Amino acid sequence: MNVDHPTLILRKNSEHALRNGHPWIFSGAVAQKPQANPGDVVDVLDIQKRFVCRGFYNPRAMIRVRVLTRDPNESIDEHFITTRLAQAVGLRKRAGIHSQTNAMRLVHGESDGLPGLIVDDYAGFLVIQIHTLGMQTIKETILDALEKQLNPKGIYERSDVGTRRAEGLTDRPTGVLRGERPPEFVEIKEGDVRLFVDLYRGQKTGFFIDQRPNRLQVQQLADNADVLNLFAYSSAFSAHALHGGARSVLDIDISQRAPYAARQNIQNNRPSHATHHYLVADAFPFIEQLATRGPRYDMVIVDPPSLVRKRDRNQVKRAMGVYTKLNRNAMRTVRDGGLLVTASCSTPVSQEDFFEVVRRAAASARVQTRILSYNLHAADHPVDPNFPDGRYLKCVIAQVWR
Numbered sequence: 399m400n401v402d403h404p405t406l407i408l409r410k411n412s413e414h415a416l417r418n419g420h421p422w423i424f425s426g427a428v429a430q431k432p433q434a435n436p437g438d439v440v441d442v443l444d445i446q447k448r449f450v451c452r453g454f455y456n457p458r459a460m461i462r463v464r465v466l467t468r469d470p471n472e473s474i475d476e477h478f479i480t481t482r483l484a485q486a487v488g489l490r491k492r493a494g495i496h497s498q499t500n501a502m503r504l505v506h507g508e509s510d511g512l513p514g515l516i517v518d519d520y521a522g523f524l525v526i527q528i529h530t531l532g533m534q535t536i537k538e539t540i541l542d543a544l545e546k547q548l549n550p551k552g553i554y555e556r557s558d559v560g561t562r563r564a565e566g567l568t569d570r571p572t573g574v575l576r577g578e579r580p581p582e583f584v585e586i587k588e589g590d591v592r593l594f595v596d597l598y599r600g601q602k603t604g605f606f607i608d609q610r611p612n613r614l615q616v617q618q619l620a621d622n623a624d625v626l627n628l629f630a631y632s633s634a635f636s637a638h639a640l641h642g643g644a645r646s647v648l649d650i651d652i653s654q655r656a657p658y659a660a661r662q663n664i665q666n667n668r669p670s671h672a673t674h675h676y677l678v679a680d681a682f683p684f685i686e687q688l689a690t691r692g693p694r695y696d697m698v699i700v701d702p703p704s705l706v707r708k709r710d711r712n713q714v715k716r717a718m719g720v721y722t723k724l725n726r727n728a729m730r731t732v733r734d735g736g737l738l739v740t741a742s743c744s745t746p747v748s749q750e751d752f753f754e755v756v757r758r759a760a761a762s763a764r765v766q767t768r769i770l771s772y773n774l775h776a777a778d779h780p781v782d783p784n785f786p787d788g789r790y791l792k793c794v795i796a797q798v799w800r
Contacts, residue, residue, distance in 0.1 A: 419784030454532025458566035552577030
């Protein structure tokens with residue numbers, strides 16, 4: 399059933415990006431505000447009053463509208479949520495992700511047509527993260543749809559994210575919403591590797607699901623290697639390296655909270671002949687000292703947190719400088735013929751920017767590199783080509799020699 403929605407009118411020529419698929423309308427594109435409450439669904443019209451799209455409205459945010467549909471006949475109701483959820487889950491099944499793991503992203507926000515909503519599945523426990531006011535207003539509808547379609551063991555909320563402030567949401571709710579309370583550590587699998595995930599205190603929704611393909615590749619490349627893992631956190635990369643036959647692994651991370659999960663992950667996957675050490679330290683000065691003094695490693699993994707969040711030219715330039723120095727020091731720490739595994743999750747640093755970081759780092763370290771793979775997002779983190787903010791993860795695996 400079609401419903402009459404309040405209308406928002408765009409400034410002249412502001413509709414082009416939207417018609418091409420961009421999911422956001424910023425405040426500067428609005429010519430006439432709708433008579434609507436924050437979180438309401440509104441119809442967006444161009445200056446000639448032609449329908450452009452329909453989405454959630456938030457006058458408190460710089461992003462005034464988050465697009466839900468470009469079909470004027472599509473209602474935003476329970477059927478809409480159920481259909482989008484079914485499409486998202488169906489994509490993961492089609493991609494065959496279940497054959498690799500029982501932990502995956504089921505809903506990836508804008509890229510799955512549900513802006514501001516994240517849903518991750520950890521061995522039957524769903525973790526949801528709500529970033530936007532619009533999704534907050536239909537939270538119960540979302541929960542009903544998840545229960546009906548997926549019959550999870552439980553649904554846990556991890557909306558403890560700073561992005562909610564930009565939407566005028568001052569709370570950061572966490573807790574059980576439906577079903578069972580998850581155990582303190584949920585056991586998942588990636589291939590033959592068993593990992594423990596802390597849904598209560600872990601990063602993001604509990605774990606860095608997006609790095610799964612890169613962890614699996616590290617496992618294939620780690621046989622008989624001495625491995626240095628910077629920014630190791632819960633040692634997931636290290637667990638894969640040890641399972642793949644690494645001789646030794648040294649983990650470096652500044653977090654005091656991660657070692658317990660790290661110990662569990664290592665115990666599950668370390669062969670008796672291999673050694674593992676976890677050092678709580680700041681990886682930036684640590685790798686700088688190692689680059690000068692040694693020792694050297696067959697594989698160095700560099701997976702830092704995001705270094706820049708805004709698309710500001712000066713901030714991006716500074717971040718690229720930090721990435722370059724970090725990777726230069728890492729390359730100097732790699733044995734001749736060894737491997738560098740380096741990643742960036744900074745959205746403003748583009749794929750081309752990160753490729754340039756690797757090139758500059760090699761030149762500064764006075765080494766040669768051969769890139770074996772340049773990996774982007776896994777299939778459970780699909781990317782809408784019209785939404786550049788959805789492209790964040792880059793991972794380069796390169797051989798280094800002198």
